[in-house]
Amino acid sequence: MDPSRYLSHLPSISGDLPPGARAFATDADHYDFRSRRCVKDLTLRAVRGVGGEEMAAEFRHNCWKHDQDLLIRYAGVSGFVIDRVDEGRGTDLGTVILDEILPHRYGCSHEIACWDGSLTFVCRDLRATWVEAICSSES
Structure with missing residues (x-):
């Protein structure tokens, strides 16, 4: 849950x-746990396009922390793995703990660790977009 090792390594790999x-990886808010644009505490809502070269991961806000949802679009996907702690939970991986984006021979890898599993994408590139969310008791 501590991004400090990754953040100390990030300047040496960000150019790759x-x-x-x-x-997305170098955005100042990404790993600031107090920021509204920190990925920690988001919840995976859906993964779209599984098996295709274009995929998307939709993350739902946490009303106590965020006012936006996060949509990440992956282009040129060459690998995708979802690793669940409990196979019966589907895409319910719990809340996001931390993520890391690393250079890869095909572009980059993006591993997203959650309380109950993880997602890993290998792709040519990704685009993260924060989308306005409505916080309510039904959200």
């Missing part, structure tokens, strides 16, 4: 990341 991945 594709442009969209680099922008």
Whole structure:
């Protein structure tokens, strides 16, 4: 849950990341746990396009922390793994703990660790977009 090792390594690898991945990984708010644009505490809502070259991961906000949902679009996907602690939970991996984006021979890898499993994408590049969310008791 501590990004400090990754963050100390990030300046030496950020130049090797594709442009969209680099922008997302080096965004000052990404690993600031107090920021509304920190990925920690988001919840995976859906993964779209499984098996295709274009995929998307939709993350739902946490009303106590975020006012936006996160949509990550992956282009040129060459690998995808979902590793669940409990196979019966489907895409319910619990909340996001931490993520890491690393250079890969095909572009980049993006591993997202959650309380109950993880997702790993290997792709040419990714684009992260924060989308306005409505916080309510039904959200």
